[in-house]
Amino acid sequence: xxxxxxxxxxxxxxxxxxxxxxxxxxxxxxxxxxxxxxxxxxxxxxxxxxxxxxxxxxxxxxxxxxxxxxxxxxxxxxxxxxxxxxxxxxxxxxxxxxxxxxxxxxxxxxxxxxxxxxxxxxxxxxxxxxxxxxxxxxxxxxxxxxxxxxxxxxxxxxxxxxxxxxxxxxxxxxxxxxxxxxxxxxxxxxxxxxxxxxxxxxxxxxxxxxxxxxxxxxxxxxxxxxxxxxxxxxxxxxxxxxxxxxxxxxxxxxxxxxxxxxxxxxxxxxxxxxxxxxxxxxxxxxxxxxxxxxxxxxxxxxxxxxxxxxxxxxxxxxxxxxxxxxxxxxxxxxxxxxxxxxxxxxxxxxxxxxxxxxxxxxxxxxxxxxxxxxxxxxxxxxxx
Numbered sequence: 001x002x003x004x005x006x007x008x009x010x011x012x013x014x015x016x017x018x019x020x021x022x023x024x025x026x027x028x029x030x031x032x033x034x035x036x037x038x039x040x041x042x043x044x045x046x047x048x049x050x051x052x053x054x055x056x057x058x059x060x061x062x063x064x065x066x067x068x069x070x071x072x073x074x075x076x077x078x079x080x081x082x083x084x085x086x087x088x089x090x091x092x093x094x095x096x097x098x099x100x101x102x103x104x105x106x107x108x109x110x111x112x113x114x115x116x117x118x119x120x121x122x123x124x125x126x127x128x129x130x131x132x133x134x135x136x137x138x139x140x141x142x143x144x145x146x147x148x149x150x151x152x153x154x155x156x157x158x159x160x161x162x163x164x165x166x167x168x169x170x171x172x173x174x175x176x177x178x179x180x181x182x183x184x185x186x187x188x189x190x191x192x193x194x195x196x197x198x199x200x201x202x203x204x205x206x207x208x209x210x211x212x213x214x215x216x217x218x219x220x221x222x223x224x225x226x227x228x229x230x231x232x233x234x235x236x237x238x239x240x241x242x243x244x245x246x247x248x249x250x251x252x253x254x255x256x257x258x259x260x261x262x263x264x265x266x267x268x269x270x271x272x273x274x275x276x277x278x279x280x281x282x283x284x285x286x287x288x289x290x291x292x293x294x295x296x297x298x299x300x301x302x303x304x305x306x307x308x309x310x311x312x313x314x315x316x317x318x319x320x321x322x323x324x325x326x327x328x329x330x331x332x333x334x335x336x337x338x339x340x341x342x343x344x345x346x347x348x349x350x351x352x353x354x355x356x357x358x359x360x361x362x363x364x365x366x367x368x369x370x371x372x373x374x375x376x377x378x379x380x381x382x383x384x
Contacts, residue, residue, distance in 0.1 A: 008035025009361045015039070016093055017074065018114055019103035020047045022144070022171050023131050023205070025070035026178040026353055027185070028101055032073030033354040033364050036099075040076045041090065046373040047071075062373035063346060072340055072350045073364070076371035081112040094119040094126065099185060103131040106139050116200045126198040127188045129181050135204045142205040144171040151209035156216060158229035165229075177208040233294075238286040239265075242294055243323055250306025254297075255319035259283060264316045268309065269300050343369040 013036040017028040025040070025047070032038040040047075052066040053059070063071075080086040090113065094100060100119060102109055109115035109130070116128040133142020145167050148154050153172065154165035184201035192198055210217070216227045219235060227235055232253070234240035239254045239262075246252060256262050259282055266274045274280050274296070279289040286293055301309065306322065313320040329335060330351075340350035346369030357363060 007361070008364060011035035013037065013098045014096060015099045015101065016041060016090075016097045017101045018109075019101045019131060021049055021103070022070055022174040023177040023181070024101045024103040024129075025049075026175065027129065027181050028074060029070050029072050030178070030182055030353045031099070031185075032367060033352060035364070038074040039093065040071065040074045040371065041081075041093075042076055042078050042373065044078055044080055046078070050373055063370045065348075068346065068348065068350060068370040070353075071370040073367035074371055075368070076374060078374045081114060087113040090114060091119070091122055095122045097123065097126060098189075100126060100128045101131075101181075102128065105141050106132060106136050120198060120200075124198060125192060125196065127185060127192065127201065128198070129185050129188075129201045129203070131177060131181060132202070132204045134206045136202060144174045144205070147173040147205045147209050151206065152213060152216070152227075153209065156227060156229050159231045161228050163229065173205050173209045173212075176212045177203055177205050180208045180211070233290070236287060237283060238290045238293060239297055242297075244298055244301040246301050246304055246306030246309060248305045248307065250310070251323040252301070252306050252310060253321055253323060255321075257319065261318045262286070264318050265313065268312045268316065268318070269297075269304070271296075271300060337363075340367055341365075345369040345372075 010031055013031065015028060015031050015036045015038040017024060017038055017040040019025055019028070020042075028038045028040065046062060047067060049067045049070075050062045050064055053064045057065060079089050081090060097119075100114075100116075102114065104112075104114070110118070116126075116130065119128060120126050130136075131142075132138070133147070134140050148157075148167045149165065151173070154167050157166045157168060158164060159166070180203045181201065184203060188199050188201050216235070219225070219227050230241075232241040232243060237255075237257055239256050241253060241255065243251055243253050254265065256265055262280070262283075263275045266272055274293075278285065280286050280293055310320055310322060324332070330339070338352050338355070340352055342349050343366070350367070350370075354363075
């Protein structure tokens with residue numbers, strides 16, 4: 001059990017968040033969950049995600065569900081960086097900051113006096129994390145859906161060959177970029193401990209997307225052949241990823257990664273003859289005869305109870321799981337530790353961004369709620 005007297009590992013770190021939307025703010029919340037003091041700097045209109053609301057949300061609140069997904073644990077300050085006074089306030093804050101998070105198109109930060117060269121001249125220990133769409137030499141804004149299209153993800157996410165490309169239902173490239181920036185910032189903090197100097201850490205959505213193509217990129221680089229969309233199937237493992245529906249309506253997915261697991265699956269399904277079939281005896285053979293095997297599995301699983309099948313597979317350590325809705329996943333007992341408690345200011349739970357644990361430090365039990373947008377008068381009073 002963690003000793004609650006331990007301090008959070010980033011306690012005492014002061015972070016200025018100049019970033020908006022998702023990638024940068026996700027990093028800001030991550031740092032806040034680990035104990036950093038995070039001040040979100042917003043233009044008078046506020047982070048645009050404050051206005052991104054689904055049906056059923058309060059039309060008058062400045063804390064939308066989308067905004068809340070990446071802004072727990074922060075304070076907010078409105079500064080108009082197009083004004084001399086706004087830039088002066090930013091520079092005063094940057095002079096004592098440890099980290100700045102920024103997400104500007106190339107050249108925009110310089111116009112606002114919020115670039116690394118300007119701020120690091122005031123504070124040589126400053127670590128400046130800058131997110132761009134396509135790198136510092138491309139004057140083009142980055143949008144997650146566009147990057148999903150351009151980097152091959154939408155093509156691979158189609159239901160099958162010849163089917164329409166489809167984006168992921170979360171801003172996948174933004175989240176992958178956030179993870180890259182976290183790693184870069186933690187590396188820079190480690191370096192600063194040794195040298196005493198801050199540095200610039202740059203990451204683009206484009207590079208982050210390419211780095212995350214993983215085995216799909218390697219398949220192309222090794223074979224020269226374009227990876228094809230397989231729905232939720234896997235290009236080099238079968239059965240892996242395809243969804244089946246059981247007799248009781250339970251939708252389930254198999255992730256059979258070895259011949260031994262396939263043999264156990266066949267035994268549970270009372271189809272031991274499949275393991276002796278040359279088409280299915282080895283994984284390469286199953287990949288070559290994907291369609292035949294999946295049709296057999298589809299028909300057989302439709303005859304059995306899904307919950308019972310999952311229980312038997314679980315006892316044998318054969319990877320399989322039921323397909324859940326988001327609500328079902330968040331309501332599962334094992335998900336409760338990942339939820340942030342509601343607060344008097346925000347009567348809804350939040351989702352943690354820190355998924356790792358260590359006995360050397362505690363987990364933040366509570367965080368301040370996502371901050372509302374200040375009025376102009378309140379902002380002037382705070383900055384003054």
